[in-house]
Amino acid sequence: MTPGRPGTSGAAAAPEPGTPGGRGRRLVPAYLATGGRERPRGTADFDRLTVLVSTDQRPPEMDFGPEHRRLWTLLRPGALTVVECAAHLGLPVSATVFLAADLVGGGHLLARSPVPKAEAIDRTLIERLLVGLRALP
């Protein structure tokens, strides 16, 4: 699946002066996915690495836009993280979170927070332990 990035689809072929990276001006901005809201629905905290899984409930047409359905379809084969979904949809992570939160709120997706990194053991403590062990007679 190679969806076009909104940043590049419809972009001018000639680099426009004044645009970093030489991209033309985008035609379809990502904020359309927010539907005019300032915050994503619900209180769930989405991370870049939050894993999304689709449930069997297909999002109904009247309540969800095409981008919601594409995200749901994208997740049919298996779980993906938010950042992967964003790359597939060609949207920034912030906009993808809006879509994911809507679908999670409607019960069409499940979100699982990333596994927290195991508490890193303090290296100095281990070194001190090593020193202590070596110091043993």
Next chain:
Amino acid sequence: MLYAFIGVLVAAVVGGIWSGLRHVRDRQLVRMARTTVQTAEVRAKNAEEQLRVAIEELRFLATDRIPAAVLALTHEHAPVPGLLHPQEANATLAKAMRDVLSATGAAAAGERDRVDAAARAAMRGATAKVQSLLYQTQSVLQDLQHELDDPRLLELDFRNELALRRIQATAVLCEAWPGLARSDSPLAEVVIGAQSRVAGYARIKMSNHLREQRLAVVARAAEPLAIAVAELLANATSYSHPDTAVPVTIQQSGGRGALIVVDDGGIGMDEETLSRARRLLAGPEVLLLTELGNPPQAGFAVVGRLVRQYGFSCHVESSPYGGVRAMLRVPAELLTVLDEEHTLSVLVPAPAETAAPARPAEDPADDEGTVVEATPLPSRRRRSPRTAAARPVAPVPPAAEAPVARTPEQAGALWGALQDGTRSGRSAAGSGTTAAGGTAAADKQGDNPS
């Protein structure tokens, strides 16, 4: 002596006659002089009267007629009064005053055009600078959106886009170039892009009825069309209730053109406003900033200017939704079809025909590229399997729960099964009858051994 007497007498008589004659002539002279004086008096009186009328007319010209004529330059319905005393006024004077009036009007119009052109030039310079700064802001924001996950960046991007639309519209009114080179852009993306530039964009519901999803607007008309559609959408959203939806339909028209229809359920326009809007939308040759009213209503004027420059056309009428319906027609020469590699943005609504596909998602027939239309009427369609890359639509999520309509293959299989059944039934029955006939014949043969 007698002769002397006669001479005196004759002289007296002649003198009397002479004096009598002179008296008569004098009286005639007096009479003539009197008439002359009378005529002169009458003339002087007439002249005085005419001067009075002329002064009154001149005063009226200065106080009423010239201001009215100047006002009529901007308000074509403003009446310009005629002479105060049309019966009494001198014809030459009346003509001279008409000349004064038209010369004043022409001078005022020339001056107004000059001032307006200067104002436009000043605005053009200012908008060009602001526009370029806003584009730079937009690029930075877009880069930031991919680096940071703060939703406020999206909000900021939207505000920036709103400002850009205003500046762009002003620039177009001031005869500037729309200021952006694009490549050929899909029509659906152009309309979605226009939607994103409007304050109430969440209320705008676009339905996509394009037969060819890769139908695109040629490069030079892409940005102008986006600006025009954005202005129509802005009108529709700002003149309708914030709770109502603004339906937008894009479709291919009977010819090879395309049609964008914007409806609103707002307050609508009366006949006079409609005709003014139509005049603006027709793209008048000269459009002055001073004609846009106060506060300036620029939407239709912007569309009209773009219509004139790029060759699409726009029509407004009362909408069945209650407000105004604006129809923007894009002629075939401004359209093209993109190649197969081009994928549409995920935010573009799925085409209406495939929005409720009949197949479940996992159906392998999905790859055959046959497009199931929601129309109840049967229609011919392409049956030969195309490659997956040749699908006309970027991945469309098919609806599993949608009411199951038959695909052509299923219908064909069903009909084939029915025919098979009929054939097998007939053949079975046929063999039965031939068998029965055979026995009957055998019976006959048995009955009639001779």
